[in-house]
Amino acid sequence: MNNDNSNTSINGNLIAHYKFDNPDHVGQDYSENGNDGTASGTKLPSIQTVAGRSAVSLAGGEHGTSYISLPDDLLKEVSDQTGITVSTWMHVSTAGSLWERLFDFGKGETGPYIFLTRNFRGSCFAGEDLVADPGKSFAAGEWVHVAFAVTGTKGGTLSSAGPMMYVNGEVVADGMISQTSSGTYAKLRAWFATFEDQVNYSNNTIGKSQYAADVDFGGSLSDFRVYKAGLTQDEVIEIMCESLTDEEIVKLAKDKYLTFTSSIITKDIELPASLMGGKVDVSWVSSDSAIITNEGTLNKTVQSAQGVTLTAVLKKGDSTVEKSFTVSVLPEGLPPYTLTIDGNHEILDVSEVLYGLFYEDINNAADGGIYAELVQNRSFESFAFDSYSHVCGVHGTSTGRNYTPLHAWSGDTDKMTVHNTGGLNDFFGIEDKDMNAHYVTVADGATINNRGFADSNQHCSMFIKKYAKYNFTIWAKAEAAGTITLQLLDKDGKAISDATVVEVNGDGKWKKYGVDSKLVLTGSETVLGQLALTFNGEISIDMVSLMPEDVWGAGVEERSATAHANYKGNSNYRLRKDLVNALVDLHPTFLRFPGGCISEGSHIWENVYDWKESVNDIELRKENYNVWGYMMTMGLGYS
Structure with a gap:
């Protein structure tokens, strides 16, 4: 050692x-x-x-x-x-x-x-x-x-x-x-x-x-x-x-730290003389020093492409190891690749329908992207699969889900109690215990916040526009009547909307609020903001949703014959208008959805995309996890 x-x-x-x-x-x-x-x-x-x-x-x-x-x-x-x-x-x-x-x-x-x-x-x-x-x-x-x-x-x-x-x-x-x-x-x-x-x-x-x-x-x-x-x-x-040991160090340097940026060399190159902060010495040997020297100097008189092997000798103490790289040395002015095109020799016509769009939920392109929901982890079901690697074996059997129900929620989270019995899962008689199993009970006087689809810096990420309206819905129940006060805030906690109050019944029964009588917030500034919910009384909540009112299809769309009908017929048909228009502007002839990796899944069968889990009411959709490292609500689906 x-x-x-x-x-x-x-x-x-x-x-x-x-x-x-x-x-x-x-x-x-x-x-x-x-x-x-x-x-x-x-x-x-x-x-x-x-x-x-x-x-x-x-x-x-x-x-x-x-x-x-x-x-x-x-x-x-x-x-x-x-x-x-x-x-x-x-x-x-x-x-x-x-x-x-x-x-x-x-x-x-x-x-x-x-x-x-x-x-x-x-x-x-x-x-x-x-x-x-x-x-x-x-x-x-x-x-x-x-x-x-x-x-x-x-x-x-x-x-x-x-x-x-x-x-x-x-x-x-x-x-x-x-x-x-x-x-x-x-x-x-x-x-x-x-x-x-x-x-x-x-x-x-x-x-x-x-x-x-x-x-x-x-x-x-x-x-x-x-x-x-x-x-x-x-x-x-x-x-x-x-x-x-010295032997382990040189092997680590070889496998993890020694790389070669290009297999084609057209000018002098700088070869590293040491690795790992000077822990390992490196010397180089050229198979043809007349073409390129051991120091990486190129012979400027080379007239044609030449193949050379550069071998690195890594040394620490008495331990040495070698690693070779085969490169092509080209004379100055000779392009590394040549593409010859005969414009008069047509072989095949390019199909008029070959050009289209590939849409997959990568980097929150769906949740947090074209799907207009502003609340992240609205259903308190955020999770990652317990086993999500090669260890799952050839049968691809899931060992369960590890839930983080309060992910993306902040504020008085110590006054939020997570439950997995007596929720919407039981209310709707859902047999699958991994579907909408969690909800939270929030204590009297607590204020909780959701900043939207923020990355790891947790900055406010809800795009709020001045004068724009935002429709709020929530499932709630309480043993005694209470209220939830809603308001949009900026990063410093300053109000950027009016306040709206949800009157929650005290009958202990689940009810969706914001449907029969709309709950609307109106932006007073154009800024990235967050949603704040303040509780008067102990209230249980689930499926917390905030959607812009001005979404694709909210009115008649000149560019779509069906968007408005879809909007009126499907309460979940809520897409960001700016992003839909951006896609339309590309003039695609087809749309591939939901994508490649997401369709195949990884490691376990439960991870494979199931279209049937994307067509029911949002309360009946089962969240999934994607290879890009986050949970999908399946809000953006086939309906």
Whole structure:
């Protein structure tokens, strides 16, 4: 192993170092700071050798089964001035829950906290999430190094700060926040301010979540470290290499860091002399130095195309490995490709109906795009499949859905209680328990917000126009009569519409409000905004919807003979007029829907697009998950 401790800057910021190599003291801290952990749970973690590496193995299972408790003052020296980094090697061999925690440091479910999941989603929470999420899974059955580094703002003096995620030394998610994004930058500063009260980070664990509903992490961890610094990429590589042999380092450099940008060379090229921040030396050998030298210098007198092999020799200590690239060297002025077209030699006519449109829900092209719904996660059914990778096997059997019912909702979320019995699922007699199973009960006096289809920065994303009208509907029930006050707000909480009140009956029965008597909000500014709901009385809600009134087909459309009839006959036929017109302007001869990958699905049969789940009333449509990493409401469907 490369136990080179020459980087005193890194080591001076070490809070805790758990090598997991002592079976008699699982949580031994090697940092000399005395931050020993305690093996905890009903199935105590144990030290084992996993794939050649000494590690702690955690059994997984229900909350509290197998984890390591860390000192309640572990993060006492972390601040906005220092930043924080947590790094470890992870090995998993089976599928698990998306929300299993590698670590979770904080106070409890209400936050604040910082955590990292087995899919390497890193979150800093103090009222709202600041995340670094690669949005993809990583290989099982092998050791993977991960580092979650959060740079502090140093009192607001840095132009950018925030979370970064590194896997095997490479950046896989960049959550850095520019000072120009003042609202989000301020939230980062507010999160770091929570470290001023040590009580906020007194419940610190490896392998267990702050949330009692989350299962424990099942897998193995090695070389777990905590730093009072937001480490750079070079520093992350430095600590990663400390637990690798020279042979492993050069192999990693070859497989992950050494690439060649082009197979065609027309001028001198710069060949890297080192990789991984200078950890690995690289020398080059040309198979024909008369054409191109070992240093990448091209012979300018070359008259014709020549094939050359450039071989990189990677070296660290006594370990070397080679990697070759075959390239074509062309003389200056000779184009790499030649296309000859004989305009007088027609072979086939291009079909008049060959040109058309391909429409698939990618990057929220449907939900948050042409489908006019402004509320994200309107039905509280946001989820990801529990197993969504090759581990599902040849039978493609689903192991269930992991729900995040409050996704995209903010405000007084601690006053929202999620239920999965007695909702619209039961009201409509739906047998499929994964269809519209969840709803929420909101406490008296609470205000909750939805910013629309925001990305990970969670900025306000509802496009509100001055004088435009927006129709609101909601399913609600209450044991005692109450009201919900609706209003549109800007990012600072300033009103950008009038207020409307929903009068909810007190008979304990579900009812859809906004149908018999319209509930309308009128924009007072043109701005990106959010929807706020304020509750007078305890009320249960589901299917919260806000649609622009001026949608495609709301009136007679000169460019469509059927749009207005569809609008009047189908309450879900609500499409953004600007985007429909943009598609019409392309003059397609056909429309391909719902797309390719979405039709095929991935990994499990339940993920395959089923048109029958897109034609009923929206309350009876079953949400699905797509390969682009988010849930689809199926609001945009075949009806």
